[in-house]
Amino acid sequence: MARRSKAVFSIGMDLGGTKIAAGLCRGGEILKKVVVPTHAAKGFDAVIEAMAGAARAAMGDTDPAQVAGVGIGAAGQIDPRTGAVLYAPNLRWTNAPLGGSLSAALGLPVRVTNDVRAATIAEWKFGAGKGLDNFVNIFLGTGIGSGIVLNGQLCQGATNSAGEIGHICLDPEGPVCGCGHKGCFEAFSSGRGIENEVKRRLQKGAKSLIRDEVGDDLDKVTGHLVGKAAREGDEVALAALAKAGRYLGLALANVHTLLNPDRILLGGGVMALKKFFLPDARAALHRHILPVADRGDDLLGEARFETEAVFLGGAALFA
Ligand SMILES: [Zn+2]
Structure with a gap:
């Protein structure tokens, strides 16, 4: 999906084994944060549904055209090119098409990286590594x-x-x-x-x-x-x-x-x-x-x- 020219916001997500956190962000500023349970035992589709719900709740009344995309940090081995989770023991996922599935559910571009790398990017752009x-x-x-x-x-x-x-x-x-x-x-x-x-x-x-x-x-x-x-x-x-x-x-x-x-x-x-x-x-x-x-x-x-x-x-x- 092409980059959105009017976009000033992006949604960040933290996909963990027990909790999903979603935040509407502008630069390093968190405008709204939502946390929901992952319910990993219910399977991949249920987790995607929970993630989409959390992202929508974080977005609230924001015009989707103003949202550049959704960036996810997830525990496990990630292929950042495809957005797939290759292996995530805490979710019991192997080769799970996380990025593609969430993008289809939300109609927004989605990128996925490993959770520690996501945290490193946050420190680099906005925190102690700036x-x-x-x-x-x-x-x-x-x-x-x-x-x-x-x-x-x-x-x-x-x-x-x-x-x-x-x-x-x-x-x-x-x-x-x-x-x-x-x-x-x-x-x-x-x-x-x-x-x-x-x-x-x-x-x-x-x-x-x-x-x-x-x-x-x-x-x-x-x-x-x-x-x-x-x-x-x-x-x-x-x-x-x-x-x-x-x-x-x-x-x-x-x-x-x-x-x-x-x-x-x-x-x-x-x-x-x-x-x-x-x-x-x-x-x-x-x-x-x-x-x-x-x-x-x-x-x-x-x-x-x-x-x-x-x-x-x-x-x-x-x-
Ligand atoms: Zn070891």
Whole structure:
């Protein structure tokens, strides 16, 4: 579909496994935001219907001719040329024609990218990466992902998988990762990695406030409980977070050594506990980085956007 000449707005969408967020945007400004459940278990058509409904609700009375298009950030492997979701485990989708189906439902052009790349675009255009030609945006959530901007361009990679930083190996004998390999960065420093470290310590019989909450049912260990225990000075929680920080610092040093970015931005839900792991991460970063690349505290920054990042970046695909 051709670009619309009168268009001043665009719609950004964040397609997650449990929630869909849609925002009517103008540049970096969010004019209206709508959040609806994904209901992924109902299947592809139901999700498209929910997305179309959310986009229409975000659009409200806006003349569709003034909307340039809909930009989606979705978790999983995306083909940005076709808008297809090649593989999204959280939605149980394989080769799902997301872009084409939503475009047909709404009568608007649709572009799709990976959610972490969308968030990176939001930081680049409107947030903590504004004005930078070389930066890496690392998202520390249940898993770990990143978006890489080099020489003023977003890196895609030969087969579109650039930035899968969660699966760089930091210890070939380390804990098993969701991808099946051992010792991935994500197995140490993601929300799930931290929970698993706490579980291993509890299994070995360590005393902890978390044990008082969950008893012997280690499946009940959550990031929320780990955070609560850390704030109360619990040694198991603090040790698990410090370890996550040391491996985070190692990964940051490797990224800096390889790419020499202006800055690495950190974001995602795990950052709510940053005071318990960032000091260890900084120490490890400076210990492992090449001295010539070490520019002190300027190396690290924090992402500006939290929940809005993905749909703001999606909307910016049409800005
Ligand atoms: Zn992995």
